[in-house]
Amino acid sequence: MATINDVAERAGVSVTTVSRVLNNRGYISEKTRQKVYRTMEELNYQPNEIARSLLRKQSNIIGLIIPSLSHPFFAEFANSVEFHAYQSGYKLLLCNSQLEQAKERDYIEMMKRNRVDGIIMGSHTLEVEEYRNLNYPIVTLDRQIDDIPFVASDNERGGELAAQLLIDKGCRKIAHICGNLQLNMLANRRTTAFERIVRKNGIEFMTIQTDMNVFDQEEYERIITTLLTEHSDIDGVFATSDIIAAFVVKWCRKLGKEVPGQIRVVGYDDVNAASWVSPSITTIKQPIRDMGRLAVELISKQMNGEPIGKVHLLPVELVERETT
């Protein structure tokens, strides 16, 4: 691990000079400043705590990378992150990755150049390697990568609750619409738990993977109409988001199937929309506001050099409304 001495030697300056650059004090030419910065980056130098605090005063910016603000879950998460960041004296640099690797990589580079104090990663398109090499306070959302601290809600419990509710309501053939299970997301545990519970109860089920995280109306409608027309004996649906659940309800209505009379529907997240659509959506509530608060807190603590655990799992809650 590079020390301040290593940086000084490589940059051809004194340790005092490096210290002044870090503290943004004293008589430093721009040329020297840039040389020291470059050297620190080359050596992946991590300033010590005091120096970092002083350096931090120049930034006080947290970067947030999410797939898209079009998806209410991420909009509400970003809302909470911004609120809590502001409370703690930080600004928010926002990035929508649209799940594109190039864009995500580009944003991470940009955040480093802007000397953000930390990054909250809600978008996961890059290879694990690239996250490992970031020498930065980072918190991931709903993804477990090595020892990088993450925030998530109890996906496994969520899948259990949803499955059990539909079974208790009398469903005998349940469709589960989820995200791409190839991606190593903690959300996959909803599916694993769901399948475990329905199997245990001898309930027929089918799992349909969608290929997107972000809002893609036509794709959702295609999947749902195909499902409902080709499997007209389905009497329960567990969708991995309230948005998908809303589409299911919409298409059940169009195809003459009553909700909840003929088909019961459970969503996930409990975004605001779940309660203002009609029928309002039974869902597994993720504590989105707390997740945002916690993510900011964990960046803060890392910056202060406080020890933090890796796993930060918040409880979910079943919210029964009108679709079951």
Added chain:
Amino acid sequence: MATINDVAERAGVSVTTVSRVLNNRGYISEKTRQKVYRTMEELNYQPNEIARSLLRKQSNIIGLIIPSLSHPFFAEFANSVEFHAYQSGYKLLLCNSQLEQAKERDYIEMMKRNRVDGIIMGSHTLEVEEYRNLNYPIVTLDRQIDDIPFVASDNERGGELAAQLLIDKGCRKIAHICGNLQLNMLANRRTTAFERIVRKNGIEFMTIQTDMNVFDQEEYERIITTLLTEHSDIDGVFATSDIIAAFVVKWCRKLGKEVPGQIRVVGYDDVNAASWVSPSITTIKQPIRDMGRLAVELISKQMNGEPIGKVHLLPVELVERETT
């Protein structure tokens, strides 16, 4: 208007030094740099075009101030701003004002300290004076303040289209739910146009003002249930957002009134949710994506010293769906 000579004189340095500070070049002590910056702020000094371009290279950040990401309109607008900002090489500093003056003022100060290249104002709680005194590329959303360039869609046309549709569908007593008309927002023109059309046609109407821009479920429900129960002969509703329209549909259903059979409902914005709720919402479509693109473009042009007009009005479109 202060010149570079004024700054040099007041700061007690040479013009060359001021120029170097602006260009971030050469041999400048931090103490001198700070003194020059402070002097520039005191004198409200606006660097010339070339200097500004060079200064800009240090920032490339656009600030966006909106009420809240909880409201789908602002989430989608922010999404578009971020997308187009990125395309043009800018980063986005996001602020949710929650319509609090202190927070909005604080954010504007913070953006100046961070030397953002421009600010897109989508939140309007401060007195007009405070916007006038910002010596900055600014674009406002849906508000006309002096000569500050603004982006809006054709609110007047929107109000006309909504009123005319409900009349053409046979409505004889129409409720219009709008925002706070005391605020000087261009959205008020929807209401003015609506009232003009219904009066012209001899249609009975009532206008109910809500006190919020941002998402407040309980308030919406209170207003709507009161309206529907106290005026059960209402056969048409023109709501100033799709969210309010969705609540109207929800409560009509709960109170046993069919939509569109007994009550026809028109929303506003055409956020994504308008098409995935059921019945899907007839609405006046704001070209949200184009508004974001245009806002970024106008910041860019101001930075490049290009002349831009003040008024940037984009067309709206009636989208007929299932609630009329």
